[in-house]
Amino acid sequence: MRQSMTGFASGQGSDAGFRWAWEMRGVNGKGFDLRMRLPDWVEGLDPLLRALVQERVARGSVTVNLRVQADDAEAAPVLSDRNLDRILKALSRVEAEATVQGVTLAPSSAADILCMRGVMEIAQEPTDVEALRTVLVADFERILSEFVAMRQEEGRALDTMLGAHLTEIEALVRDAEAAAAARSDEARARLAQQLARVVETVDSIDEARIAQELALIAVKADVTEEIDRLRVHVDAARALLAGSGPIGRKLDFLMQEFNREANTLCSKAGSAPLTQIGLALKAVIDRMREQVQNVE
Known part of the structure; x- marks a missing residue:
């Protein structure tokens, strides 16, 4: 059936001790370009979702966004050592370049850094990753079907x-x-x-x-x-x-x-x-x- 390259689908779900939200968008493109923003701690998810999309979409610029967090609303955020290190290195580089260019920057406080995206995270349970990956892939098929249905309608x-x-x-x-x-x-x-x-x-x-x-x-x-x-x-x-x-x-x-x-x-x-x-x-x-x- 004929498809437009424009489409949109979104949805939410919960299982295996987690809750998540999907957003999938498609716009015009000369070829097929798939970009996915997924939690990197859910190992093996990207190739599984990518294969599902490629089976049903041949052309267009497609983005898939997924946000996942622990189902426990009271879960305390913890400091992400990896993201903190990445951000501090980036700040150091910016300050060094500003000095070379003669630009004066206001000092950054610890509170400023803690408010940056990714510095504080909800602790995830690595033991649940395999079960979570399975339910996420199954739920994504529903999102993908809605996305394709919109493209077919257009x-x-x-x-x-x-x-x-x-x-x-x-x-x-x-x-x-x-x-x-x-x-x-x-x-x-x-x-x-x-x-x-x-x-x-x-x-x-x-x-x-x-x-x-x-x-x-x-x-x-x-x-x-x-x-x-x-x-x-x-x-x-x-x-x-x-x-x-x-x-x-x-x-x-x-x-x-x-x-x-x-x-x-x-x-x-x-x-x-x-x-x-x-x-x-x-x-x-x-x-x-x-x-x-x-x-x-």
């Missing part, structure tokens, strides 16, 4: 919008074909009049050269190929939408081809009606391309 909406854009492009291509035909009749009559005036005022005429110039003018003004290619691109886009699996990259490439043909159509228009149709085509293609950027 994917269905994208399918509807993209289909409507293709219908609009088809109608404009038909209008362009009719405008090109009308323009050809007018251009032929105008060229004949101009040629007649030239023949009347020139004693000697190189008929071969005139034929070459007329052929060149006709080629430069002909938009048949652009119209045919636009129809081919519409059929290709509909085929992609009718299929399954990730199609965002292929659709994005098609949008570049759509835009190229619309630009050429405008440059070869030679008449106000056909130019207006070409500009309308470009506007629809731009709107469609914006939607395509969100397709997985």
Whole structure:
């Protein structure tokens, strides 16, 4: 089923003496980028969750955040030696660099340092980690399913919008074909009049050269190929939408081809009606391309 790259899911749970909160977000991305912020003391959790996400998400920038704490609300916080050491080293480095740059810093108090994130932690029970990891993985499958369901719901909406854009492009291509035909009749009559005036005022005429110039003018003004290619691109886009699996990259490439043909159509228009149709085509293609950027 089609998926958007935008999604969100959150939830809470408790078991094995702990309680936790999940948050999972997804936004547009050229490829697949998964970033996870997990408690590092729950060993082995990252690869398990990463594998679950990769089974159901093919593209997009996805972040997974998990906060875990002991279920005992009265548990006393303890000093984290590891985080304290990391923060003190960082403060020392900042103060040294400030001295080099001639910047005066206010001294840091012990209370300031204790308020920094991670210095004080709720004591965890290492003996519960294995059981906790098991229940966290099971609960994450629920969060992941909600996340994918939201992406699929937006994917269905994208399918509807993209289909409507293709219908609009088809109608404009038909209008362009009719405008090109009308323009050809007018251009032929105008060229004949101009040629007649030239023949009347020139004693000697190189008929071969005139034929070459007329052929060149006709080629430069002909938009048949652009119209045919636009129809081919519409059929290709509909085929992609009718299929399954990730199609965002292929659709994005098609949008570049759509835009190229619309630009050429405008440059070869030679008449106000056909130019207006070409500009309308470009506007629809731009709107469609914006939607395509969100397709997985």
